Amino acid sequence: MTSDSINNQKYLFPTSCGSNESLLILLNRTSxxxxxxxxxxxxxxxxxxxxxxxxxxxxxYGKSLNVLFSEIESLIYSSFNxxxxxxxxxxxxxxxxxxxxxDLIAAGLNNNLLANELSPSVSLLEESxxxxxxIKLGFSxxxxxxxxxxxxxxxxxxxxxxxxxxxxETDQNAVYLISEDAHSSFxxxxxxxxxEKNNLIKVKTDKDGCMDLIELNKSIDECSNExxxxxxxxxxxxxxxxxxxxxxxxxxxxxxxxxxxxxxxxSIGGIFSITNLQISDFINVNLANSITINPQKxxxxxxxxxxxxxxxxxxxxxxxxxxxxxxxxxxNLFNRGELGIxxxxxxxxxxxxxxxxxxxxxxxEDVLNSxxxxxxxxxxxxxxxxxxxxxxxxxIISFLPKGMNxxxxxxxxxxxxxxxxxxxxxxxxPLFKNRYYLRAVFxxxxxxxxxxxxLLKLLN
Ligand SMILES: Cc1ncc(COP(=O)(O)O)c(C=O)c1O
Numbered sequence: 279m280t281s282d283s284i285n286n287q288k289y290l291f292p293t294s295c296g297s298n299e300s301l302l303i304l305l306n307r308t309s310x311x312x313x314x315x316x317x318x319x320x321x322x323x324x325x326x327x328x329x330x331x332x333x334x335x336x337x338x339y340g341k342s343l344n345v346l347f348s349e350i351e352s353l354i355y356s357s358f359n360x361x362x363x364x365x366x367x368x369x370x371x372x373x374x375x376x377x378x379x380x381d382l383i384a385a386g387l388n389n390n391l392l393a394n395e396l397s398p399s400v401s402l403l404e405e406s407x408x409x410x411x412x413i414k415l416g417f418s419x420x421x422x423x424x425x426x427x428x429x430x431x432x433x434x435x436x437x438x439x440x441x442x443x444x445x446x447e448t449d450q451n452a453v454y455l456i457s458e459d460a461h462s463s464f465x466x467x468x469x470x471x472x473x474e475k476n477n478l479i480k481v482k483t484d485k486d487g488c489m490d491l492i493e494l495n496k497s498i499d500e501c502s503n504e505x506x507x508x509x510x511x512x513x514x515x516x517x518x519x520x521x522x523x524x525x526x527x528x529x530x531x532x533x534x535x536x537x538x539x540x541x542x543x544x545s546i547g548g549i550f551s552i553t554n555l556q557i558s559d560f561i562n563v564n565l566a567n568s569i570t571i572n573p574q575k576x577x578x579x580x581x582x583x584x585x586x587x588x589x590x591x592x593x594x595x596x597x598x599x600x601x602x603x604x605x606x607x608x609x610n611l612f613n614r615g616e617l618g619i620x621x622x623x624x625x626x627x628x629x630x631x632x633x634x635x636x637x638x639x640x641x642x643e644d645v646l647n648s649x650x651x652x653x654x655x656x657x658x659x660x661x662x663x664x665x666x667x668x669x670x671x672x673x674i675i676s677f678l679p680k681g682m683n684x685x686x687x688x689x690x691x692x693x694x695x696x697x698x699x700x701x702x703x704x705x706x707x708p709l710f711k712n713r714y715y716l717r718a719v720f721x722x723x724x725x726x727x728x729x730x731x732x733l734l735k736l737l738n
Pocket of ligand 1: 369427428429430431460461463514516517518543545546572584
């Protein structure tokens, strides 16, 4: 039955009887390479300067494991290394160790969150973790949620549900509002939903980077004068460039008065709102109809890990369910592949569940709080005579020498970033309000005060 062209049958699939010794050998070998790469980060830096990985495509015959392992090493050693303490560029922290195990378990199980019969325990896990988040966020018993591969998809699930709920699925006058500092992926969501650019209305922000309420009311009035029908307002809980938080309470009140769906993009800040950390407006998140929470961005749950929590789970069912005619479904069970855009889904919830269980609420707060403290330390010690700073209450800060125009900011940030990478600090270079900035994201648990002092020396 098997083909001779496969070079070593015993390494093909796990066996259903016997010891699976060959799999264990390969897992150990792989773990050793990964662990060595983590440890080598100190001397290699966050990102390889000379990237020498070349992709070899599949040939007529399979390659030996020795060849593959040398290619695996080359791939790994040409990768961005998030565990290096100088990795401060993006919302991509080091992976929690327990979460790495979660990914391994998910791959081993190879269960499918499409349907209960393909993931009986993991479907229950996903439902329970979403319920736990719903309660933590202050929603009622009707609430629930679904996991998706990243914040963009969770937001898209919410927008499709909101438009459906408003009965505007095919209406080209349907619009939704975001702040001008909201994430660029909303433009993608707009296109996917078959809408034009002018169906996405960007509301100006105030000096703190929060959605301006006067501007919001103005935009709402303009929409009604122009016959546009608003199906959602999106408030951002933690903007990408400076971590600003839109005024959820007031936006919630406006949505409530006008019967408009409030979606919160909490891709960055959502996880803070289940904690006791005292950050403005976090207690008001239960005013929303939906909220995206994206623990991959700060807690170190390995990518991808994102949840959409909705105040009424029936709305997701009504929006996305088509029935799965080829799947056997027990009476009281709902197939969770019918709660969003994705059909087949990996068991990503395992690593989130394990990560949350391992940390507990205290551990979660510790990780989040330490990120904020690092940003505050950096901000307090950056030369404010020299730099303009943009930050909010979270762990993100953007900065630029005062008085630069776009062209100057372009070359300064470009050169500075390259110099910093050579010194093993990787920070990002966002284009924001028509100038380039440097941005540091202090979500790396391995970064300590002495690293930040070193970075400050290179900047001040
Ligand atoms: C505020 C915000 N929303 C949404 C996204 C998109 O998330 P993802 O990259 O997981 O799709 C990002 C990404 O950084 C973000 O910062």
